[in-house]
Amino acid sequence: MSDTPVQTSGTVLCDPDGSLTREIPLDREPVMLLALAVIALPTAGDTLPPKDCEQIARLLAGHARLVADEVRAQCAQLPRRSPLRPLTETVLGEARRRLSVEPRPTVASAQNRARVVRILYERLDRLQGLPSS
Helix, strand or coil, X not given: CCCCCCCCCCCCCCCCCCCCHHHCCCCHHHHHHHHHHHHHCXXXXXXXXXXXXXXXXXXHHHHHHHHHHHHHHHHHCCCCCCCHHHHHHHHHHHHHHHHCCCCCCCHHHXXXXXXXXXXXXXXXXXXXXXCCC
């Protein structure tokens, strides 16, 4: 076996501080379609293999973190006494709490992350287009 790295057509992005991902637009439509499909799954029975459930949960959690960053940035632009601020901070806190738990290989775990993505996008839609402070 050779120690020569294999050349691929893909590029791996390592961005631990998030400085590059701020410039990449979120690919909302496919992620929302996945989230809605996962939410619609029955929790009983073997609808998806456990490894697929875990992979979907991880994908949705990663996307939710990016959306949460955008919601947080929009929230920071709100006036201090805005009635939207407390609810937005509550949504962000709940998202942080749910995403702090490692995904399990279950449909319920994937659905949990799908719901987080959905609520974060709902909050983002509510905040976008508002005048800044």
